[in-house]
Amino acid sequence: MRSTKAIIDLSALRHNLKTIKSIASDSKVMAVVKANAYGHGLVEIASALEDAEMFAVATLKEALTIRKAGIETPILLLEGFFDASELDAIVEHDLQMVLHHWPQIEDLKKFSKNFSTDKKIACWVKLDSGMHRLGFAPEDLAKVEQQLEQIQCVDKPIKVMSHFASSDEPECDFSDIQIVRFEQSTEHLIAEKSMANSAGILMHKNAHFDWVRPGLLLYGCSPLSDSCGADYGLHPVMSLESQILTIKAIKAGESTGYGRHWFAEQDTILGLVAIGYGDGYPRHAKNGTPVWVNGRLVPLVGRVSMDMLAVDLGADAQEQVGDRVVLWGKELPAEKVAPFMDTIPYTLCCGVTRRVEFEYIDSTQDQT
Numbered sequence: 001m002r003s004t005k006a007i008i009d010l011s012a013l014r015h016n017l018k019t020i021k022s023i024a025s026d027s028k029v030m031a032v033v034k035a036n037a038y039g040h041g042l043v044e045i046a047s048a049l050e051d052a053e054m055f056a057v058a059t060l061k062e063a064l065t066i067r068k069a070g071i072e073t074p075i076l077l078l079e080g081f082f083d084a085s086e087l088d089a090i091v092e093h094d095l096q097m098v099l100h101h102w103p104q105i106e107d108l109k110k111f112s113k114n115f116s117t118d119k120k121i122a123c124w125v126k127l128d129s130g131m132h133r134l135g136f137a138p139e140d141l142a143k144v145e146q147q148l149e150q151i152q153c154v155d156k157p158i159k160v161m162s163h164f165a166s167s168d169e170p171e172c173d174f175s176d177i178q179i180v181r182f183e184q185s186t187e188h189l190i191a192e193k194s195m196a197n198s199a200g201i202l203m204h205k206n207a208h209f210d211w212v213r214p215g216l217l218l219y220g221c222s223p224l225s226d227s228c229g230a231d232y233g234l235h236p237v238m239s240l241e242s243q244i245l246t247i248k249a250i251k252a253g254e255s256t257g258y259g260r261h262w263f264a265e266q267d268t269i270l271g272l273v274a275i276g277y278g279d280g281y282p283r284h285a286k287n288g289t290p291v292w293v294n295g296r297l298v299p300l301v302g303r304v305s306m307d308m309l310a311v312d313l314g315a316d317a318q319e320q321v322g323d324r325v326v327l328w329g330k331e332l333p334a335e336k337v338a339p340f341m342d343t344i345p346y347t348l349c350c351g352v353t354r355r356v357e358f359e360y361i362d363s364t365q366d367q368t
Contacts, residue, residue: 003243003322004275006352007329008040010048010362012220012235017051019233020214024201027208030076030194032215033066034058039349040219040238043069044360049218056213060086060095067093076124079134080104087111087121091153096122098161100134105147112153120155123148124194127185129178131165138185145189159192164207167199168223175200179207199223202232221334221345228333238349239329240356242275243322244293245308256310257302262287269317270301270310273325278306280352281327282341285309289340292326294319300340 021029031052032038037045046055046066054074057063060082063075077097081087084107090097099105108121125144128135136144141160148154162182167175182195194211196204201212202224216222220229220236229236248270250256255263256270271293277283281304289300291311298311313319328334334345341348 002274003241004279005241005357005359007239007241008044008358008360009235009237009239009330010044010360011364012237013040013045013048013218014051014364016218016220016229016234016237017049017214020201020212020217021051023232024196024205024208024212027196027210027212028053030054030056030211030213031218032056032078032197032213034062034078034215035350038215038219038346039352041358041360042066043071044358045218046071046073048362049073054096054211060089063095064089064093074122081107084111091117091119091121094119096124098124098126098134099144099148100126100136105144105151108151108154109147112151115153121153122155122159124159124161127160127162127182129162129181129185129195130174131163131178133163135162138181141185157189157191159194160186160189161194161211164195164197164200164204167197167203168225170203170224175204175207179204182207197223216346219349221349228335230333236328236330236333238334238352239331240275240281240327240348240352241329242273242325242327244271244319244325245274246272246321247313247317247319248272255302258305259303262302264301264312266315268315269313269319271298271313271317271319271323271325273309273311274307275325275327276305276307276309278353279356280348281309282343282348282351285341290332290336292332294323295331297332 029052031049033055034057036042056076056078075095080097126135164175166172193209195207196212198214198217200207220234222229250264252266275281283304290297301312302310326332328337334348338345
């Protein structure tokens with residue numbers, strides 16, 4: 001059987017949640033598990049996060065997947081509903097939702113006219129404090145409040161949230177400007193509030209408010225450049241691993257891989273590793289991208305192909321076929337790998353494809 005696999009450590013996940021709770025000790029945690037829990041497995045991750053007070057997802061399908069797994073933890077739809085036809089399911093499965101533009105409010109008015117249940121929909125109003133993506137303008141909040149107050153199916157009081165544009169850039173003061181805008185716009189409300197994403201949790205404690213929304217932090221990675229999750233006491237949850245498929249000696253001046261865009265400067269030994277872009281390892285990874293083999297880092301060389309890649313083991317290499325290789329994980333943080341691909345840890349984890357075998361381990365419960 002092909003050796004490529006993603007090992008997901010659920011005990012590390014729980015440790016990270018506990019660490020986040022210690023950092024934002026006065027806030028509840030809304031664990032962001034959208035995009036298949038950042039590529040880690042939606043149901044498995046949600047099932048392991050028993051201590052999260054709420055989950056946040058992007059789509060109704062993601063929310064229903066969690067509910068069908070028997071998980072009753074509150075769930076927030078971060079983009080609300082995309083079509084009014086989704087509202088019946090939102091009510092039936094007791095989902096919360098974000099409202100970020102006027103058409104959603106108009107649809108809620110129409111829906112409420114035929115509303116025949118005692119259930120109410122918990123709604124979060126999203127304010128655009130400066131990111132200029134989703135959300136109502138702060139000056140429209142009073143009008144939004146007024147209209148929602150008249151809609152029978154909306155639970156009262158409403159809740160409010162916003163989102164940072166550059167909280168992962170410590171040298172930028174725009175996040176402070178956003179916090180002030182958000183606080184000034186909502187100071188009249190007695191309502192639950194949320195603003196801090198992963199970077200906000202680390203860098204802006206005055207934005208923790210009632211709820212924090214960790215995403216990448218849960219999975220053990222830092223959202224801040226030039227740092228790793230370990231700097232904040234976090235443990236990597238995903239380890240993407242494979243094995244050496246074959247060993248090949250080449251001479252100085254010879255190349256490897258499609259396009260011949262790397263040439264050996266001296267006689268050396270290559271290790272061909274059984275992983276490629278068909279597994280989600282980025283094709284555009286540069287020569288020199290670090291790869292962990294037998295306790296040392298060696299450079300990727302040549303172009304990544306669909307099923308394999310090459311690493312330069314050096315002329316004195318002692319590696320053998322079958323030796324373990326880590327592309328990112330406990331031995332090699334994704335934060336150290338991503339810059340060589342001109343990307344971020346988010347895309348690495350989210351990009352692992354379905355043909356990779358996922359193995360779930362949990363040292364706290366001694367089960368897989």
